Amino acid sequence: MTNLAADAQGATGLAGSAWLLLALPTLGAIVLLVGGRRTNKWGHILGSATVLGTFVYGLALFFSTTGLDAYKRTQELHLFAWIPVNALKVDFGLRLDPLSLTFVLLITGVGALIHIYSVGYMSHDRDRRRFFAYLNLFVAAMLLLVLGNGFVTLYFGWEGVGLASYLLIGWYQDRPSAATAAKKAFLMNRVGDLGLAVAIFLMFANLGTTQYSEVFAKIGTLPSGTILAITLLLLLGACGKSGQFPLQSWLPDAMEGPTPVSALIHAATMVTAGVYLIARSNPIYDLTGDGRLIVTIIGTVTLLIGCIVGCAYDDIKKVLAYSTVSQIGYMILAVGLGPFGYALGIMHLLTHGFFKAGLFLGAGSVMHGMNDEVDMRKFGGLWRLMPITFVTFGLGYLALIGFPGLSGYFSKDAIIEAAFGQEGWRGWAFGGAALLGAGLTAFYMTRLVLMTFFGEKRWKDLKSADGKDFHPHESPKSMTIPMIILAIGSVGAGAFLSVGNRLVDWLEPSLGGLKESEHFVIPKGTVTILTIVLMLLGVGAAWLFVGRKPVPVTRPARVSFPVRAARADLYGNALNEALFARPGTWLTRALVFVDNKGVDGVVNGLAAMLGGTSGRLRRAQTGFVRSYALSMLGGSILVVAALLAVRFS
């Protein structure tokens, strides 16, 4: 049995009722949306309960699976035929295997915590009930994404989470910036979805199926060019969903959404779907070294972009957003290493899920106490006033920069090491970039922590946007308890998952065994030391820049070119604007003009000419029978001529 991913058992026992995983949050969303204002009183409780229930059920499923032999851990549950037309048989079914169950626990676990956090965070919003409906909708779609047993069910969940993301980014919909950010996110995701869709078309055209088990079993029979095309198209989908270069610019804008949304969707779960897609498609990526190389390059480029831009922002959520872009870059880099990295990518995804969600919730707690202010230049000295937030945020921070013993240390360093394990220039390029990224990460995160929690209390002399004084205070328990739980995960998850290769062995039936490189361009021990040294350098540099001297409340305008470029997102948006938005607008305007004056005008004009009425278009607009007859004739002549030209050529 070489390819366990292509081989699935029928689901039995507890797994036979796994549809409950989808049904519970879906039901929650339906009740809250249809019930409307009548459910205002208990909507948030129902919303949290469904996700918590799903988590408990997921745990039970997980423990019933851990006891099974490796080859029995992949189970499929057929629910119904979704889109069956002759040879095309799109099944609506679930694949329960170590990979999907891992995601189920992450999504519902972190999801439940963030639901609970939102009870407090959204308590002043009159539409809190609808917020919970959207969150439940998200959880349902995300579970379908990871549990579906084929590429089309994945696509269903994939666009479903896109919808939830759209709704939640645009939550404050009377803010034009929020509405625009939501639309932008959906559109850029659709560009990625185009890749995913065409990849699915290619699979059907060449293999006659879109179900995982059949695709993975037959994929080896295809020519290498087709396989490469499929992997690149899947990568395009991953880039859209996971905010990877060149489709990264929607993710920072997505911070327009409420902070719990940023934590759950735009940090811990949805944006990592691209990593899931590539890891899930490992039997395809295993067959093409070129495809994997491009994945690795995209991951590397993105992780650097994220780090560099992250250094320049003063908006606490945007720094965290670019940090997410960058950390997902690490994950994409890892899964691009193929058998040397699939499991490492998933491991970093899990630890990142803990500490990044925790960091966002911490940022939300700071904003909650600071009248929704996000500009770090207006913070300062908050650690005494928000002790729980400070400690939990601090632990997340240490985990992210890879402080020895904490989560990020295990998961990120493993990726950096594996990158150095590549042969020749690849080892140097990918390893070097990953190492540099570690230093930059330490820099921007230290800068964030120093500006927010230490130094002078710059907010004392300032007023918030709505003209009130700042009275920073600690958040209520419903918010701090989830933060504490996530902080515990930030500290311990890395060690827990990596001791005794727990996670790697558990995932083996889905991802294959993790291979260890035999020739590192730098010895492994040296990599570990270098990583720690660079991290310390980053921390030290940040202290030199913002810790040692007071932080100006207004942003310095006169800055060097690199800083200006970083502040402008390395011109990613400008490029989109110049390449697509502006030409598109002009093309549309031109076409509207042509269609009103042109196509209609040409036929009307032709009519006027043929009818000998001296070509007065004004008359053609007034409804003369003759002119319409001739205008239609004009159009018809065009079509017939074209048809005949094809026929006789």
Add this chain to the structure above:
Amino acid sequence: MNHVLPVTTSGGGGMSALLIVLLVLPLVGAGAVALLRANDRTAKLTALAFSLVELVLAIAVWVGYEPGGTRLQMTSSVEWIASFGVHVSFGIDGIALVMIAVIALLVPVIIGAGWVEKLPAGRTSGGFLSLILLQEAITIGVFSATDVFLFYVLFEIMLIPMYFLIGGYGGARRQYAAVKFFLYSFLGGLIMLASAIGAYAYSADHLGGSGTFDWATLVTVLKTAPTSTQVWLFLGFFLAFAIKAPLVPLHTWLPDAAAEAPIGVAVLLVGVLDKVGTFGFLRYCLPMFPAASKQLAPLVLVLAVAGVIYGSLLATGQRDMKRLIAYVSIAHFGFIALGIFAFSSQSEVGAVSYMLNHSLATGMLILVLGMIIARGGSTLISDYGGMAKVTPLLGGMLLIAGLSTLSLPGTNSFVSEFLVLIGSYPREPVYTVIATVGMVLAALYVLWLYQRIMQGPVRGTALVGLAGGPGTAVAPEIGAKSAIGDLSKREIAVLAPLVALILVLGVYPKPVLDVITPSVGATMTEVGFADPVAAQGGN
């Protein structure tokens, strides 16, 4: 000649009779409602009752239809003009069944939606609803005719109620739009008549003297006709259908007609009548002229894909809601034509289900926009803003209709768009990939429309009476207490069945696909194409 000819039926006399009742009932309704012109409310109730009974009958026909049965079912035939072999004969396949079900569903919905609509001065609800029911009867006739001459006659008569509905009850430029609509369609029909007579003449040559207009016979006779003959005859039918469905560049009548038509009429026009064009491709162009269809397919595909991109871009650039919908439909008809002329069972089943799903999605979109227009009194998008804050339910409905229009998985339209694209890809990868770009553009025009009307600060004529007039910014607090109400119970009742169908058919489309698939399979056999991706057994 014998004028009292026996009616020949098949597939069980009872079911054939049911189809006849389905055809006649709206006619009776139209007459009854026309007599009740004096009393507005009675006329509305009568029309609604007739349309609801018609819906029940259509459901009965659906249940009685056997997907695996003969090519045409519930057939009946009576001789009409003996010397030309013309019969009045009816019968349906799965494709016609789906379209009949759509119109039977939409008519009561639009009667409910227009319940309180103000008609132009001097017009009565009785007249209006009588024309609607007449339109329903003729359209069902067009879908169920199995005699080519009868089809032609009904195809042309179908224009008459629509001409009066647009020209009599429409907007400011209704005369212009109605005449343009009528002439485009009527002349297209005349070209089709020439081709139909050509087909008759050819059959007369080959059947030894007496020709026929019987569709099934013509299919078998014309199959062997030389390609050049087929091409000329194909063109006549194709042009008529390409105007109806509108394919670019024959589309310019639709934006005017849709913009000027009253909301309910626009639903019928875009939702059902235009589908006669794509239905015609499938029922007439493909089986009767297989060689020509194959030969000319590349050009139709160019027109189809051009329509997808062109329609989408123009929809993005529109300032008027109703014109926007017309261009969205032009883009969607491009998808349907792509599916039909890509000749695979997936693409064609996709195309037929697209005809159904486009009716539901676009029908709902038009109705919701109609409700917005009824509140704001303007069809210009720029006269609105931030409405979701004032009318959240209406906002939600616009979003659902919009998401179905952009083919989000989980909605009905995804199933059909996915089938069209995945089915077209194996034979026509280049066209398919270009059409797939339409998916991105759809997100743009739908979400931008939603943003401009529903999101941002509350503003515009939506709140006229509270503020200074069109375009004036209004504070949200005032908006919350706006005179503009959210959806009424009647409006919810009108939209609820559409929402339910959109979601249910998105998750469980199998019942519809099962009805369509055998008929599409028969069409594929008639054209002589096998699937590019054959069913594979095992590994």
